[in-house]
Amino acid sequence: MLFLQLASLAVLLSGSDNADVIQEHILFHVIQISSFANQSWAKIQGSGWLGELQTHGWDSESGTIIFLHTWSKSNFSNEEFMGLELLFRVYLIRLIQEIQDCASQLQFEYPFELQVTAGCELPSRNTTKSFLQVAYQGTDFLSFQNMSWVPSPEGEIRAQRVCDLINQYEGIKETVSKLIRNVCPRFALGLFDAGKMYLQRQVKPEAWLSGSPILGSSQLLLVCHVSGFYPKPIWVMWMRGEREQPGIQRGDVLPNVDGTWYLRVILNVEAEEAAGLFCQVRHSSLGDQDIILYWGKTSPFRELDPTGSDSTSNTSDGPCIMV
Numbered sequence: 001m002l003f004l005q006l007a008s009l010a011v012l013l014s015g016s017d018n019a020d021v022i023q024e025h026i027l028f029h030v031i032q033i034s035s036f037a038n039q040s041w042a043k044i045q046g047s048g049w050l051g052e053l054q055t056h057g058w059d060s061e062s063g064t065i066i067f068l069h070t071w072s073k074s075n076f077s078n079e080e081f082m083g084l085e086l087l088f089r090v091y092l093i094r095l096i097q098e099i100q101d102c103a104s105q106l107q108f109e110y111p112f113e114l115q116v117t118a119g120c121e122l123p124s125r126n127t128t129k130s131f132l133q134v135a136y137q138g139t140d141f142l143s144f145q146n147m148s149w150v151p152s153p154e155g156e157i158r159a160q161r162v163c164d165l166i167n168q169y170e171g172i173k174e175t176v177s178k179l180i181r182n183v184c185p186r187f188a189l190g191l192f193d194a195g196k197m198y199l200q201r202q203v204k205p206e207a208w209l210s211g212s213p214i215l216g217s218s219q220l221l222l223v224c225h226v227s228g229f230y231p232k233p234i235w236v237m238w239m240r241g242e243r244e245q246p247g248i249q250r251g252d253v254l255p256n257v258d259g260t261w262y263l264r265v266i267l268n269v270e271a272e273e274a275a276g277l278f279c280q281v282r283h284s285s286l287g288d289q290d291i292i293l294y295w296g297k298t299s300p301f302r303e304l305d306p307t308g309s310d311s312t313s314n315t316s317d318g319p320c321i322m323v
């Protein structure tokens with residue numbers, strides 16, 4: 001009997017262990033941008049983000065949350081969302097009213113923009129960092145810290161005045177604190193669990209090469225394009241044999257509309273040295289089957305012929321994209 005109890009205890013323990021092994025870094029935040037054109041006109045945009053992936057939008061006409069994925073509701077009930085929508089709606093209406101009423105007193109000059117970002121970060125399952133920051137005209141203005149509004153140095157006296165004003169409202173501070181410290185971590189964890197399949201998917205990249213002569217020189221600009229991959233980490237290199245080529249320029253990894261990523265890696269090279277160079281792509285979705293594309297093999301050199309004399313070229317590379 002004791003043995004059985006121990007065994008089931010062990011199962012329970014190992015179960016919770018497994019959950020803890022997945023020490024994900026989870027960041028959920030909402031962004032709210034309010035643009036004030038004049039005393040009577042303001043526009044609100046809202047969105048929710050799990051890491052770099054947008055999960056929610058805000059329909060300011062109807063004052064409702066837009067769920068961008070089937071799993072965007074996390075594990076919250078419809079009642080809970082209706083409560084949140086009502087809260088956001090009231091908050092936004094009040095915010096716009098108060099700001100328009102106080103704009104001249106606070107020396108906000110039309111047109112201006114306020115950006116609010118708020119959320120929580122769970123570096124592991126039992127720690128949470130919550131935050132709320134406000135920017136005015138793109139510059140730090142104030143933040144919420146430990147139950148009070150704190151002006152940013154960049155906000156100067158104006159931010160101090162706003163903080164003095166809103167620090168008087170205990171109810172708002174309690175609501176904000178509850179949202180970022182309690183609701184946010186629960187929501188973020190549930191969202192992460194609900195979206196796990198989507199977040200852990202593997203999508204293979206496509207790669208292609210393009211090149212163009214650099215005007216006024218004997219050099220070529222070779223570009224290795226890699227697109228449509230997920231997740232974001234990727235290794236792309238211009239190689240000759242075993243050697244990584246020095247002097248490559250790696251672009252930023254940019255988002256595609258479908259949630260996958262795009263990257264290009266550029267190499268300047270003397271035209272006569274281009275043959276034998278190849279672009280190598282390594283990505284988790286490919287296993288150990290790296291993509292290898294040789295310059296000049298599948299993209300014939302004649303593509304670079306400025307007279308474009310050969311129109312019968314048939315390459316699997318697609319068109320030569322000038323950069």
Ligand SMILES: *[C@@H]1O[C@H](CO)[C@@H](O)[C@H](O)[C@H]1NC(C)=O
Pocket residue numbers: 037038039040041
């Ligand atoms: C306020 O700004 C909006 C949007 O730019 C404009 O259409 C409207 O005419 C402006 N109203 C006033 C009173 O200036």
Ligand SMILES: *[C@@H]1O[C@H](CO)[C@@H](O)[C@H](O)[C@H]1NC(C)=O
Pocket residue numbers: 126127
């Ligand atoms: C997380 O919880 C475990 C066990 O409860 C504890 O040992 C550990 O120190 C906690 N980690 C942090 C960062 O608080």
Ligand SMILES: *[C@@H]1O[C@H](CO)[C@@H](O)[C@H](O)[C@H]1NC(C)=O
Pocket residue numbers: 146
């Ligand atoms: C937050 O405020 C409480 C009470 O006002 C105080 O005891 C605590 O030390 C503060 N924490 C930080 C990190 O400032």
Ligand SMILES: *[C@@H]1O[C@H](CO)[C@@H](O)[C@H](O)[C@H]1NC(C)=O
Pocket residue numbers: 075076077186187189190193
């Ligand atoms: C949702 O999931 C989170 C994390 O697993 C949990 O803490 C929370 O209690 C769940 N339910 C609700 C309604 O938040």
Ligand SMILES: *[C@@H]1O[C@H](CO)[C@@H](O)[C@H](O)[C@H]1NC(C)=O
Pocket residue numbers: 314315
């Ligand atoms: C290009 O080559 C492929 C395979 O060799 C062939 O299937 C395709 O029909 C060709 N396209 C053109 C436009 O010649």
